[in-house]
Amino acid sequence: MLFHVRMVVKFPFGLDKSRAEELKSAEKKFSQDLQRQGKWIHLWRVAGTYSNISVFNVETSEELHDILWSLPLFPFMQIEVTALSRHPSAIQ
Amino acid sequence: MLFHVRMVVKFPFGLDKSRAEELKSAEKKFSQDLQRQGKWIHLWRVAGTYSNISVFNVETSEELHDILWSLPLFPFMQIEVTALSRHPSAIQ
Amino acid sequence: MLFHVRMVVKFPFGLDKSRAEELKSAEKKFSQDLQRQGKWIHLWRVAGTYSNISVFNVETSEELHDILWSLPLFPFMQIEVTALSRHPSAIQ
């Protein structure tokens, strides 16, 4: 099942710089593992902002929640989830 | 270049039913032609609504505009365009 | 899988009264069939408004979409879908 997710990252003023770098590295590794597993099937940057638009292919909304909740940057993110379904005009 | 587009369709009360069906058929054909050309690369239904989330792969924003402006349902759509760029964590 | 759905009904001025009554009867029957099937598991009125808050238990977001799209009042509704997951403090 597909979910469209928009994540916006806001680091609080005062967050230690090296801590932020650690979190970003962990986030990247976490994200790439999920991409390789075919769970996180699209990942785009929204041009000009610290945010992304993603599409996840998961079994259930439980699984989606567990993934997003585990993101290293989760505490610093605003997340908006939209459930998708097949479009009748899609040729794929 | 990739653009994320959300389209929401609102038919005015009073639109002739057969006219609406004609427009929807024309829209489907128009969309599928663009999908086959590799311009309209993703097309999903937003579950529970008369709207879609799409990704277009076009040369320029001119080309994107010309496509969207030519949609048979364009006069009945609200359209929101978001420019995308490559995400540094994307593995593709 | 559970989805939280809020539906708001707005009849356009000029809709024929008997047509509205037909649609409301059809909606009621449609809703009660789905309740009996265990798909539409909660249905509450938002006090003071022509809208409801519902919870659906469906296999996929496809199934949710097909149900909502088929509602007799769908053309006159604003619909907002929220994916739910199990809460770690829930005792059920």
Place this chain on the structure above:
Amino acid sequence: MLFHVRMVVKFPFGLDKSRAEELKSAEKKFSQDLQRQGKWIHLWRVAGTYSNISVFNVETSEELHDILWSLPLFPFMQIEVTALSRHPSAIQ
């Protein structure tokens, strides 16, 4: 009487981690007591976010207020309350 409540939790940057854990444990216990008493009759996680959607069955809005005000996480929550009534199409 039924109330629909949406709670969103935002911990301020700088809140001590162990303090946050204490509050979350206390919140869980508090919530489960109310669930066992039949006051807090539904509790769902909104997928992908630190928030829940709940339904309370209480005698009065006073009682609802006293419960919500007493939540251990209350100072870190945004809370939105919606009064529900029976839906004429509900079969229960």
Place this chain on the structure above:
Amino acid sequence: MLFHVRMVVKFPFGLDKSRAEELKSAEKKFSQDLQRQGKWIHLWRVAGTYSNISVFNVETSEELHDILWSLPLFPFMQIEVTALSRHPSAIQ
């Protein structure tokens, strides 16, 4: 139990003038009956607009819903309901 209600009236262009006057008379009578019964305990005009702020004293949200749904102007109103409870600093 007290509910705070804000009602905004919007007549559609094209509503027959005498029909509007009938509805307004019926609304006035309906409102005054409820005021005399002690259900509709406050009714103020929002200065400069066609809207009111009211407080209802009812047994349940069911009762509130039944009253508001029965307002002659209900089809032309936007209604927002807020549940009230006793304030700890109130001296009454």
Place this chain on the structure above:
Amino acid sequence: MLFHVRMVVKFPFGLDKSRAEELKSAEKKFSQDLQRQGKWIHLWRVAGTYSNISVFNVETSEELHDILWSLPLFPFMQIEVTALSRHPSAIQ
């Protein structure tokens, strides 16, 4: 002259607890004095939130401003003021 006022209290993270208690006591006393003078004629809690809905009966908007500006919790409040007038259907 009547004014409808909605006040929402937000304490900043880091405000000293005993300072907050002092402010709340002062606020209560201040509010009750005005209630006894017949200036602050209604005071309700919005169920489930740290906010109130009030009605003030004052001579002028100057007087209203002076009262609200003097509230001990003023620096921590969002305040929204709405001017009221007599409703033609009110029986009082």
Place this chain on the structure above:
Amino acid sequence: MLFHVRMVVKFPFGLDKSRAEELKSAEKKFSQDLQRQGKWIHLWRVAGTYSNISVFNVETSEELHDILWSLPLFPFMQIEVTALSRHPSAIQ
């Protein structure tokens, strides 16, 4: 007492042109009478829009309401009222 009022005019599609002109003439006369009486003390056009920003000097919010409600264009206006008070830095 001073009130700041913003009025936005929206004529519905289908309003007869000569009717619109009549209403605009009546509005102008009505407004100028109030200006001469010293009630409507400022009247500015918001550049580029069919709306104005005004300041009224009236005895009470009742009086303000009666004026605004009587505007010939009232049924086609969105009106927002803000109560003003003397600013401590004003030299007048």
Place this chain on the structure above:
Amino acid sequence: MLFHVRMVVKFPFGLDKSRAEELKSAEKKFSQDLQRQGKWIHLWRVAGTYSNISVFNVETSEELHDILWSLPLFPFMQIEVTALSRHPSAIQ
């Protein structure tokens, strides 16, 4: 003096097609005259929508208002005006 203007065009359902074409031709001519006079110094299409972003170079806000109010499509536009000033980092 420079003003940034965003115009969004919404034709009402039911507007005669040939009337719309006349208005669009008149709008084009009107706009090009102002461009040639150096008043309307930038005119861009917002990609994917029936709206534009423009910059005007005028003597006063009066002049801006007179231009916008005279646009053939003015009755069908939402217009948002933003006053600009020289940026200290601009090299021109």
Place this chain on the structure above:
Amino acid sequence: MLFHVRMVVKFPFGLDKSRAEELKSAEKKFSQDLQRQGKWIHLWRVAGTYSNISVFNVETSEELHDILWSLPLFPFMQIEVTALSRHPSAIQ
């Protein structure tokens, strides 16, 4: 040329009290100088809030910007600027 300006002041928690008083005194003096010069022609308090509504009479938007940017409280303000023009019904 006239501009309508709304300023809302928000002091951050933690700003030193005497520093705040200094800024407020400087702001008052700055404002009164401009009022005496005939630049800041109206200054009202929005009743019940720490904000004002002002009208400036300046040569250009440059001049307006320079004035607002120089306000001692500028770093703590949200500012909204609206360009005004003469209203055809104004008698002055």
Place this chain on the structure above:
Amino acid sequence: MLFHVRMVVKFPFGLDKSRAEELKSAEKKFSQDLQRQGKWIHLWRVAGTYSNISVFNVETSEELHDILWSLPLFPFMQIEVTALSRHPSAIQ
């Protein structure tokens, strides 16, 4: 390809003053280099605010993103990007 960008700068309370000055100088130099290269083709101040409206001429949205992401003030900015295309009435 043209992009319209609005940037709003918000410095957090507590940012060191000399650090802010360094960032502003670096921003100015960075911006002027891009202006000289013909990438940042328009830069205006929004009168009365700490924000700008800009137009960029870049090859791709990737290039736009890389520029904006590299702005010295990027961590303190809210950025909104709008893709532009040629307007059919533009004479240039």
